[in-house]
Amino acid sequence: xxxxxxxPTHLIKTRGQQVTLRCSSQSGHNTVSWYQQALGQGPQFIFxxxxxxENGRGNFPPRFSGLQFPNYSSELNVNAxxxxxxxxxxxxxxxxxxxxxxxxxxxxTRLTVL
Amino acid sequence: xxxxxxxxxxxxxxxxxxxxxNCTYTATGYPSLFWxxxxxxxxxxxxxxxxxxxxxxxxxxxxATYRKETTSFHLEKGSVQVSDSAVYFCALSARTxxxxxxxxxxxxxxxxxxx
Numbered sequence: 544x545x546x547x548x549x550x551p552t553h554l555i556k557t558r559g560q561q562v563t564l565r566c567s568s569q570s571g572h573n574t575v576s577w578y579q580q581a582l583g584q585g586p587q588f589i590f591x592x593x594x595x596x597e598n599g600r601g602n603f604p605p606r607f608s609g610l611q612f613p614n615y616s617s618e619l620n621v622n623a624x625x626x627x628x629x630x631x632x633x634x635x636x637x638x639x640x641x642x643x644x645x646x647x648x649x650x651x652t653r654l655t656v657l
Numbered sequence: 658x659x660x661x662x663x664x665x666x667x668x669x670x671x672x673x674x675x676x677x678x679n680c681t682y683t684a685t686g687y688p689s690l691f692w693x694x695x696x697x698x699x700x701x702x703x704x705x706x707x708x709x710x711x712x713x714x715x716x717x718x719x720x721a722t723y724r725k726e727t728t729s730f731h732l733e734k735g736s737v738q739v740s741d742s743a744v745y746f747c748a749l750s751a752r753t754x755x756x757x758x759x760x761x762x763x764x765x766x767x768x769x770x771x772x
Contacts, residue, residue, distance in 0.1 A: 549700075576759065585661075585746055585762030586701070599757030633700055635760075644689045644708070644750045644758055648701040 546570060547649035549634050555655045556624050564619040564652045566634030574639045575617040576646060577609060580631040592617055593639055621654075629656045659684045663747050663763035670770050676734040678766045680721075680747035683728065688749040690714075690723050690730040691760070695744045704732075704745070737770045744768070 546569035556562050568575050574593045578586035588601035592611035606622040615636070621628055631653050635646035664679040682690065689708045693701040705714035710725035719734045730747060747763040 578760070583765075585748075585764050586760070588759040588761070591757050591759065593757070599759055601759065631700075635701075645691070645703060645706060646750070646760060647703065648693075650700040 547634060547636050547647055549632075549649040549652050551652060552650070553653045553655075555657065557657050558624055558626060560624050560656075561620065561622045562624060562654060564621075564632050564634075564654070566617045566619070566636075566649060568615045568617070568634075568636030569647050572636035572638050572647070573615050574637050575611055575615065576635045576637075577617070577619045578633040578635065579603075580633060580651070581627075582630070586633055589619070624656045626656050629654060659688070659749060659751050659761045661747050661749055661761055661763035663745075663766050666744075666765070666767040668766060668768050670737055670768070672739055672770055672772055673736045674770075676732070676737045676741075676768065678732040678745055678747075678768070680730045680732065680763060681728050682730065682747075682749050684749055684751055684761075686751060688751045690721070691748045691750065692719070692721055692730070692732050693746045693748060693762075695746065695765070697743075701746065737768070739770045739772060742768055742770045 548567045576591040577589040580586040591599040595611045610618045631651045634649045637646045691706045692704040705716040707714040707723035713722045744765045748760045752758045
């Protein structure tokens with residue numbers, strides 16, 4: 544186990560609703576990234592947070608937003624849910640600095656949008 | 658932009674067979690390379706990594722060598738077990754800006770090992 548935890552494990556929402564997913568990073572890790580993994584695909588980078596600010600973003604619309612808290616835990620918020628948002632959402636944490644590129648993943652939250 | 662290409666799956670092998678999963682990449686600069694494994698219903702687990710050319714990553718009998726000249730990072734195992742059945746993802750890590758870096762993944766290769 545990596546020490547990265549995510550909640551909830553599963554979630555079912557309807558189109559147009561909003562959802563918040565949560566992540567606690569591994570002890571000593573100050574950087575959190577979020578990825579979306581559609582069924583049968585590799586994970587896609589959504590964004591990264593460091594020192595409570597977003598400092599990198601993938602090709603996702605603004606309705607995907609996040610927060611990082613002083614204890615380095617993080618939230619992913621998705622507004623106006625669409626059917627295509629159904630996926631496994633993975634949180635990953637790491638330390639920042641030279642030789643600290645390895646990211647450690649949590650078990651994920653499976654979101655189903657109906 | 659950066660990209661990772663993996664061989665299509667599924668790969669079906671008998672127990673104790675030799676495994677190769679091909680992975681090639683396109684990237685600017687000098688990325689770090691990773692193999693992650695995903696068991697059914699779970700998140701990603703780091704299997705091995707290599708951070709510079711000619712480095713060999715190894716773990717649990719799996720190996721991969723960072724080949725800059727062929728931009729490849731093929732995964733190998735000499736003798737697979739049923740418990741190795743999973744989806745394997747090749748990935749590269751590259752800096753975006755400042756302290757930011759992101760992983761770029763391949764589409765994954767499903768391995769099924771039978772008795």
